[in-house]
Amino acid sequence: MAEVLVVVENGIKKVTLEMLTIARGLGEVSAVVFGEADTAKLGEYGAAKVYVASGDDVEGYLVAPKAAVLAGLVREKQPAAVLLASTQEGKEIAGRLAVKLDNGLLTDAVEVAADGTATQVVFAGSGIVKSKVTRGLPIVTIRPNSVTPSPAPADAAVSSLDVTVSDSDKLTKVVERVVEQKGSRPELTEASIVVSGGRGVGNADNFKLVEELADLLGGAVGASRAAVDSGYYPHQFQVGQTGKTVSPQLYVALGISGAIQHRAGMQTSKTIVAVNKDAEAPIFELADYGVVGDLFKVVPQAADEIRKRK
Amino acid sequence: MNIVVLVKQVPDSGAERTLSPSDNTVERASANNVINEMDEYAIEEALKIKEAHGGEVTVLTMGPAGATESIRKALSMGPDKAVHISDDALHGSCAVATSKVLAAALGTLNADLVLCGAESTDGRVQVMPHMLAERLGIAALTGARKLTVDGTQLTAERQTDEGYEVVTAATPAVVSVWDTINEPRYPSFKGIMAAKKKPVQALSLADLGIAGDEVGTAGATSAVVEFSKRPPRSAGAKVTDEGDGGTQLVTYLATEKFV
Ligand SMILES: Cc1cc2nc3c(=O)[nH]c(=O)nc-3n(C[C@H](O)[C@H](O)[C@H](O)COP(=O)(O)OP(=O)(O)OC[C@H]3O[C@@H](n4cnc5c(N)ncnc54)[C@H](O)[C@@H]3O)c2cc1C
Numbered sequence: 001m002a003e004v005l006v007v008v009e010n011g012i013k014k015v016t017l018e019m020l021t022i023a024r025g026l027g028e029v030s031a032v033v034f035g036e037a038d039t040a041k042l043g044e045y046g047a048a049k050v051y052v053a054s055g056d057d058v059e060g061y062l063v064a065p066k067a068a069v070l071a072g073l074v075r076e077k078q079p080a081a082v083l084l085a086s087t088q089e090g091k092e093i094a095g096r097l098a099v100k101l102d103n104g105l106l107t108d109a110v111e112v113a114a115d116g117t118a119t120q121v122v123f124a125g126s127g128i129v130k131s132k133v134t135r136g137l138p139i140v141t142i143r144p145n146s147v148t149p150s151p152a153p154a155d156a157a158v159s160s161l162d163v164t165v166s167d168s169d170k171l172t173k174v175v176e177r178v179v180e181q182k183g184s185r186p187e188l189t190e191a192s193i194v195v196s197g198g199r200g201v202g203n204a205d206n207f208k209l210v211e212e213l214a215d216l217l218g219g220a221v222g223a224s225r226a227a228v229d230s231g232y233y234p235h236q237f238q239v240g241q242t243g244k245t246v247s248p249q250l251y252v253a254l255g256i257s258g259a260i261q262h263r264a265g266m267q268t269s270k271t272i273v274a275v276n277k278d279a280e281a282p283i284f285e286l287a288d289y290g291v292v293g294d295l296f297k298v299v300p301q302a303a304d305e306i307r308k309r310k
Numbered sequence: 311m312n313i314v315v316l317v318k319q320v321p322d323s324g325a326e327r328t329l330s331p332s333d334n335t336v337e338r339a340s341a342n343n344v345i346n347e348m349d350e351y352a353i354e355e356a357l358k359i360k361e362a363h364g365g366e367v368t369v370l371t372m373g374p375a376g377a378t379e380s381i382r383k384a385l386s387m388g389p390d391k392a393v394h395i396s397d398d399a400l401h402g403s404c405a406v407a408t409s410k411v412l413a414a415a416l417g418t419l420n421a422d423l424v425l426c427g428a429e430s431t432d433g434r435v436q437v438m439p440h441m442l443a444e445r446l447g448i449a450a451l452t453g454a455r456k457l458t459v460d461g462t463q464l465t466a467e468r469q470t471d472e473g474y475e476v477v478t479a480a481t482p483a484v485v486s487v488w489d490t491i492n493e494p495r496y497p498s499f500k501g502i503m504a505a506k507k508k509p510v511q512a513l514s515l516a517d518l519g520i521a522g523d524e525v526g527t528a529g530a531t532s533a534v535v536e537f538s539k540r541p542p543r544s545a546g547a548k549v550t551d552e553g554d555g556g557t558q559l560v561t562y563l564a565t566e567k568f569v
């Protein structure tokens with residue numbers, strides 16, 4: 001059985017385990033790690049092999065060295081497919097790899113069939129497309145929260161890759177990595193519950209209310225563009241067309257009208273709940289449960305009720 | 311500094327979008343087409359750099375004849391000229407082929423700096439800047455929310471999920487920008503009038519030395535085999551808060567096993 005390469009996200013995220021789960025349906029799973037990763041965990045989810053490439057030559061520069069190492073590995077192993085995460089970095093590595101190999105690529109897949117056909121959700125979640133790479137092997141990026149990861153123990157035999165990176169792959173240096181406020185909350189795109197606030201939240205201080213509900217539910221915090229543009233919450237938490245696409249089990253929209261560009265980032269959520277004082281707000285058209293009311297009354301009461309039930 | 315801004319015309323994301331049933335490519339003919347929003351931020355950044363450091367700003371678009379409308383709109387913001395790559399054979403081009411064409415055109419333009427949007431709203435692939443850098447053998451600084459130009463040295467703050475990274479490179483380079491980088495200007499009346507007279511150079515595939523079967527549907531590296539509309543979500547229960555809205559909400563969440 002041919003190998004399937006799974007490019008591991010920094011620090012093994014949930015999407016990594018999802019990719020390993022999908023990869024098992026395509027061939028024998030080999031994980032590719034840049035830097036360090038918990039190999040035991042990769043084995044637990046089915047990696048028979050783990051290739052590791054580390055050192056400043058791969059980690060000190062922006063994506064190009066990773067694509068170079070990966071291209072070398074693909075040429076050597078001739079895998080059945082390469083899976084990467086549909087994150088900024090995952091897509092960028094995939095793009096470079098596709099050019100290096102003169103090969104097709106598919107981004108934002110939620111499913112990959114045994115023959116490499118990928119299912120993608122397009123146009124703000126309004127359409128579903130099945131696509132195939134028609135030149136070369138399937139290079140596919142997988143959207144977080146697409147499948148439920150399941151364990152399937154394998155060997156995880158580790159081998160380190162020889163890293164020879166040319167100067168042309170070292171043109172963009174990463175001089176600093178800054179973590180801006182990473183609390184205990186799950187990451188937005190991977191969270192199974194997301195609580196988002198919009199312009200209706202009113203100001204940055206009031207976002208504490210959104211955070212409180214998120215924490216009580218064990219979820220991540222998101223924001224509409226209007227909330228981000230008004231400075232209520234940082235841009236990396238924006239949900240929607242020009243922000244993150246989320247697909248949690250539960251999405252709670254507080255003071256969000258439900259503009260098409262916001263829906264673009266959340267309408268594939270399993271369950272949608274909305275609180276809005278305007279009964280005509282379009283968000284109610286897609287909410288499984290809606291409360292027409294003032295969020296400053298409804299949310300604190302809901303928070304109290306959750307505390308009571310705990 | 312010689313700056314080229316990549317501008318793509320896309321169907322308006324505020325309206326319904328679809329694939330054309332005949333060949334499963336993005337339906338552009340009947341759509342309301344606009345400048346890809348993120349590219350307006352790239353244009354603004356280019357103009358700012360020109361204002362601070364001098365130079366020339368060229369808009370580069372690959373797209374059907376109708377894309378001239380978006381090119382004029384881009385020019386009305388202030389760039390000096392434009393290059394429009396248009397050829398019937400380009401219809402249905404995949405990202406890999408598009409990067410081949412844009413890279414060939416960039417090869418003739420001698421840019422110190424190529425600015426583009428972080429992603430386009432139709433494909434949302436986010437791959438073009440790195441594909442171009444790969445083909446041209448130049449640096450890529452992507453996802454910038456801040457860009458500093460100091461002579462030939464570029465420093466960008468690259469937005470990440472956790473915060474940001476500071477990345478540096480020397481020109482020539484491709485830089486892609488997010489909508490947090492600046493506030494695009496509105497075209498002035500003068501700008502709109504001036505744009506009508508600005509030179510727009512037309513380029514065909516033959517001009518770039520690319521064969522028709524290397525691009526378009528013929529040369530595509532991937533294909534859509536099936537397209538369907540997702541059934542629209544339907545509205546569920548809606549209650550009006552009469553003092554117990556919060557409690558009712560939690561009762562619902564409990565029934566659904568979220569609390
Ligand atoms: C190209 C493009 C890309 C875009 N990308 C995005 C994107 O990625 N993400 C995104 O979110 N938007 C995006 N937008 C913007 C989008 O069109 C909307 O403007 C935005 O989503 C509105 O945010 P909002 O719902 O928070 O604000 P509003 O539309 O102003 O809605 C606020 C809502 O809060 C309610 N409200 C007010 N006070 C209360 C209260 N006390 N209690 C309860 N409810 C209250 C109001 O009834 C109203 O419905 C984009 C737009 C364009 C053109």
Ligand SMILES: Nc1ncnc2c1ncn2[C@@H]1O[C@H](COP(=O)(O)O)[C@@H](O)[C@H]1O
Pocket residue numbers: 316317318319346348349352370371372373408425426427428429430431433434435436437438439
């Ligand atoms: N056909 C095109 N013509 C000009 N610029 C393009 C084209 N396609 C993509 N781009 C540029 O590349 C950026 C990223 O696009 P994408 O990788 O398609 O998400 C866009 O914001 C544009 O600036």
